[in-house]
Amino acid sequence: MSTELLDVANLEKIVSAAVAAPSIHNTQPWRFRLATETMTLQIRAAADRGLRHIDPCGRALHLSVGCALFNVRLAVAHFGWEPVTRLLPRPDEPGLLATVRLGGTARFSPTPGLYDAVWRRHSSRFPFSARTLPTTLLHELAEAVHAEGAQLGYPDPEETDRLLRLTLEAERRTTADRDRAVESRRWVREPDAAALGIPPLAVGPQDYRDRLPVRDFEAHRHPATLTAQAFEQQPTIAVLSTPHDRRADWLRAGQALQHALLVATAAGVRASLLHQALEWPDLREQLAKPENGPVQAQMVIRLGYGPEGPASPRRTAAQALEEG
Numbered sequence: 001m002s003t004e005l006l007d008v009a010n011l012e013k014i015v016s017a018a019v020a021a022p023s024i025h026n027t028q029p030w031r032f033r034l035a036t037e038t039m040t041l042q043i044r045a046a047a048d049r050g051l052r053h054i055d056p057c058g059r060a061l062h063l064s065v066g067c068a069l070f071n072v073r074l075a076v077a078h079f080g081w082e083p084v085t086r087l088l089p090r091p092d093e094p095g096l097l098a099t100v101r102l103g104g105t106a107r108f109s110p111t112p113g114l115y116d117a118v119w120r121r122h123s124s125r126f127p128f129s130a131r132t133l134p135t136t137l138l139h140e141l142a143e144a145v146h147a148e149g150a151q152l153g154y155p156d157p158e159e160t161d162r163l164l165r166l167t168l169e170a171e172r173r174t175t176a177d178r179d180r181a182v183e184s185r186r187w188v189r190e191p192d193a194a195a196l197g198i199p200p201l202a203v204g205p206q207d208y209r210d211r212l213p214v215r216d217f218e219a220h221r222h223p224a225t226l227t228a229q230a231f232e233q234q235p236t237i238a239v240l241s242t243p244h245d246r247r248a249d250w251l252r253a254g255q256a257l258q259h260a261l262l263v264a265t266a267a268g269v270r271a272s273l274l275h276q277a278l279e280w281p282d283l284r285e286q287l288a289k290p291e292n293g294p295v296q297a298q299m300v301i302r303l304g305y306g307p308e309g310p311a312s313p314r315r316t317a318a319q320a321l322e323e324g
């Protein structure tokens with residue numbers, strides 16, 4: 001397909017796919033611009049939507065942009081072009097996180113079902129069933145992550161309990177930290193005109209049992225609108241990690257995360273992100289076991305079969321796209 005065939009409708013569809021990606025607290029911290037002379041889509045950080053207290057170094061922002069970048073690559077290939085990707089292409093422009101040039105005809109077709117899954121994927125913070133995930137699917141998820149330069153590990157039940165306790169400890173700290181709690185609460189709200197933040201009902205129900213702290217966004221609950229429900233006794237948890245911990249690694253981790261989430265969605269599996277312990281450096285260090293080598297934990301993912309739950313709103317392509 002010739003790049004001359006990129007019309008406004010296709011461009012908006014590609015950007016809409018990017019905007020459908022998950023982001024920390026649904027801040028959608030990205031901006032897009034098409035450089036028409038080179039047919040290159042630029043992805044920039046929206047610094048005004050960064051989280052100064054929760055994410056001071058911007059790691060979660062880079063992961064969020066990495067998720068959007070994977071969707072761009074997928075959409076570009078879906079429409080028949082080869083996505084030529086560069087991470088951090090201009091050292092003198094730190095806000096330019098990635099570019100995707102629309103190359104010649106795509107050399108291969110995207111995995112069937114992944115593009116359709118872009119529009120159906122969203123986090124489900126509701127209880128999952130006790131149904132076990134197929135081993136073949138767990139392998140597929142690990143392969144998807146590996147294809148993006150990261151790795152996915154599945155802790156045993158004892159290790160899972162340890163990771164969940166770290167999550168609970170992180171929630172307690174955030175609740176006690178006024179700046180972080182206020183910043184978190186600001187993004188759990190009824191969506192405004194820009195469609196940012198997480199609606200209270202999308203946060204999910206609360207689990208009052210002490211054993212299983214799968215209680216996302218504990219620091220900013222809306223108890224008047226949420227009911228207590230028991231979560232699964234033996235959750236399936238995956239830890240996504242990278243060998244290094246540089247900005248490019250964060251972007252690769254985001255692409256790996258989104259690749260895995262779309263594979264899970266295509267298979268009818270729900271997911272939610274347990275990011276709390278990653279927001280505290282000392283707790284983050286404890287997420288990766290020393291015997292696994294010098295790896296850097298980037299995300300903890302809860303997987304299972306269960307209700308879809310409400311989706312958080314997204315900005316439109318027009319709102320996210322800047323003029324070139």
